[in-house]
Amino acid sequence: METALDDTAHLRHALIIGASRSLGLGLATELAARGWVVTGTVRGDTTTGLHQLAAASAGRVSVTRADITAPADLERLRGEFAPGSLDLLFVNAGITDPDLPASAVATDVFERVMVTNALGPVRAVEALAPLVREDGTIGVMTSRQGSISLNVRGGHEVYRASKAALNQLIRSYDARRTDRRTLLLLHPGWVQTELGGDGAPLTVEESVTGLVDTLDRHVGDGGLQFRNHLDEVIPW
Known part of the structure; x- marks a missing residue:
């Protein structure tokens, strides 16, 4: 088995948008542990868990900057990679707002949640998809709270609407594209994160293990699927 760390041509390469902490960092950690070469993005200059992971990775994990809400950042990021050089692009972004009826949410809060959770991710997919091999995978972190048919309790209305x-x-992007890349909208489960709270049943490690297993199972499928960390189909 080859172990030379400077020979990575035979390894799988992933770019994770939003990998400084929580689920994004967990994905970077899990993929690196499975032998992937991983590049993760952060927004600012502060040292993060991703920087610490990279420092201990012997060159397998690297850090670059990008703000998903800034189109110029996405264009610059695209220039850092050769077309078709990635096996996986994973777009991870999500913020929430106070649990209020949508009519009670300030307009600027509504806009920030929508741009970060919906517009930013689809812009990232559009800009960075050419970096992914034709038989590669694009993953996007979403939530079952974005399922209209499963919304029987309400609550967190703006977050739900953004997802x-x-x-x-x-889905619209998938309808008009002509390539064969696999496209997965993934729900991570109810996870112990800032969004999920300490009482959530899943740890980050448990969630990302399932997410990466699901990504692996669907390599080469093509088309669009909406699934969770257990590889179960989520209704639209």
Whole structure:
């Protein structure tokens, strides 16, 4: 078995958008542990968990900067990679707002949630898809709260709407594209994150293990699917 760290041509390469902490960092950690070469993005100059992971990775993990809400950042990021050089692009972004009826949410908060959770991710997919091999995979972190048919309790209305918008935008993107890349909208489960809270049943490690297993199972499928970390289909 080859172990030379400077010979990575035979290894799988992933770019994770939003990997400084929580689920994004967990994905970077899990992929690196499975032998992937991983590049993760952060937004600012502060040292993050991704920087620490990269420092201990013997060159297998690297860090670059990009703000998913800034189209110029996405264009610059695209120039850092050769077309078709990635096996996986994973777009991870998500913020929430106070649990209020949509009519009570300030306009600027509504806009920020929608741009970060829906518009930014689809812009990232559009800009960076050419970096992915034709038989590669694009993953996008969404939520079952974006499922219209599963919304029987309400709550977190703007967050739900942003994830429903994301799902619709990705579905529209899929309808007009002509390539064969596999496209997965993935729900991570209810996870112990800032969004999920300490009482959530899943740890980050448990969630990302399932997410990466699901990504692996669908390599080469083509088309669009909406699934969770257990590889179960989520209804639209």
